[in-house]
Amino acid sequence: MSSIPRDQWYVAAYTAEIGRELFSRTICGDPILFWRTEAGEITAHADRCVHRRFPLSRAPSRLVGDTVVCGYHGFTYGADGRCVAVPGQTRVPRTARLAQYPVVEQDSLVWVWIGDPALADPGRIPRASYLDSPGWTTVRGMEPLAARYSLLVDNLLDLSHETYLHGGYIGTPEVAATPISTEVDDDAGIVYVSRHMADAECPPFYERSTGLSGRISRWQDIEYTPPCLYKLHSRIAPVGSVPDPDGSDPDAFHVEVVYAITPETEHSTHDFWLVARDFALDDEDVSAFLAEQNRTVVLQDVAALDVLEQVIATEPPGYQELSVNIDTGGLAARRMLARMAGAVPAERAVPAR
Ligand code: FES
Numbered sequence: 001m002s003s004i005p006r007d008q009w010y011v012a013a014y015t016a017e018i019g020r021e022l023f024s025r026t027i028c029g030d031p032i033l034f035w036r037t038e039a040g041e042i043t044a045h046a047d048r049c050v051h052r053r054f055p056l057s058r059a060p061s062r063l064v065g066d067t068v069v070c071g072y073h074g075f076t077y078g079a080d081g082r083c084v085a086v087p088g089q090t091r092v093p094r095t096a097r098l099a100q101y102p103v104v105e106q107d108s109l110v111w112v113w114i115g116d117p118a119l120a121d122p123g124r125i126p127r128a129s130y131l132d133s134p135g136w137t138t139v140r141g142m143e144p145l146a147a148r149y150s151l152l153v154d155n156l157l158d159l160s161h162e163t164y165l166h167g168g169y170i171g172t173p174e175v176a177a178t179p180i181s182t183e184v185d186d187d188a189g190i191v192y193v194s195r196h197m198a199d200a201e202c203p204p205f206y207e208r209s210t211g212l213s214g215r216i217s218r219w220q221d222i223e224y225t226p227p228c229l230y231k232l233h234s235r236i237a238p239v240g241s242v243p244d245p246d247g248s249d250p251d252a253f254h255v256e257v258v259y260a261i262t263p264e265t266e267h268s269t270h271d272f273w274l275v276a277r278d279f280a281l282d283d284e285d286v287s288a289f290l291a292e293q294n295r296t297v298v299l300q301d302v303a304a305l306d307v308l309e310q311v312i313a314t315e316p317p318g319y320q321e322l323s324v325n326i327d328t329g330g331l332a333a334r335r336m337l338a339r340m341a342g343a344v345p346a347e348r349a350v351p352a353r
Pocket residue numbers: 049050051052053054070071072073074075
């Protein structure tokens with residue numbers, strides 16, 4: 001049985017990736033064809049001609065106005081996926097139609113619904129409006145991961161690994177040393193994990209971007225909405241600074257680190273990452289630095305998770321992991337994901353102390 005939850009929204013692309021060219025990406029095992037109509041609307045259909053399966057994203061298939069012409073024998077499809085022309089006959093079979101995926105553009109992301117289209121509710125897509133708002137500057141990328149998506153969920157829900165895997169970039173001793181608090185909102189479907197470091201070393205990632213140095217107050221507040229959207233609200237401030245009672249926070253620097261965790265297949269994942277900041281908005285050196293640093297950090301995770309996927313693939317059945325306090329967020333996320341995938345969770349969330 002698949003561990004990938006269906007009847008869910010997943011990030012398929014950045015909005016800027018999709019234009020007047022045929023674009024294909026495999027999401028949860030489904031190859032999906034995307035393109036924009038002349039009016040600018042995004043379409044999402046199965047990337048497989050109904051005739052003999054030729055991928056419609058593959059040359060010499062082409063976009064002609066608001067139709068896609070299959071590059072093999074010329075079946076032609078409109079923006080609604082219906083076939084409008086077949087070669088050698090005037091009658092178009094009624095069933096000649098591409099499966100259509102509900103698709104929504106929001107917060108610079110293209111969301112696609114994987115599952116029964118009748119259940120798709122765009123109101124359930126989690127928001128991250130700062131990714132596309134004045135007052136914020138965002139850098140981003142996407143790295144292919146040759147590992148199952150659940151390994152990336154584990155990785156992002158437990159940031160104690162920053163100290164070890166990302167030392168010299170975002171990791172300092174205080175991250176691993178500071179206990180977390182975890183909260184689960186089952187009704188909203190959100191896992192929260194917080195780690196507030198009152199007096200911590202400033203890692204290079206924040207030293208060069210904010211100009212702060214020495215000791216800082218560093219807060220990490222994770223908000224994960226399974227299956228796809230992970231948000232890390234990061235607050236960097238001088239030691240002793242706290243937000244004002246009205247919620248304003250003039251002494252702090254805010255960085256929103258967002259990941260979209262999108263399964264490509266059972267054993268590979270699209271690792272979308274974005275870093276939004278509310279300071280140095282027009283400073284291109286800061287943008288270039290954060291983009292390069294975060295990509296390096298993501299690639300450190302990718303290298304580790306690619307190894308883990310291989311370890312899991314070759315281990316005998318029945319291997320038991322050991323979980324401790326740092327894993328409470330990850331275990332809560334696993335339980336939610338297992339419920340979404342219709343499976344009974346293999347493990348209860350009682351960490352060994
Ligand atoms: S496979 Fe597309 S027209 Fe034949």
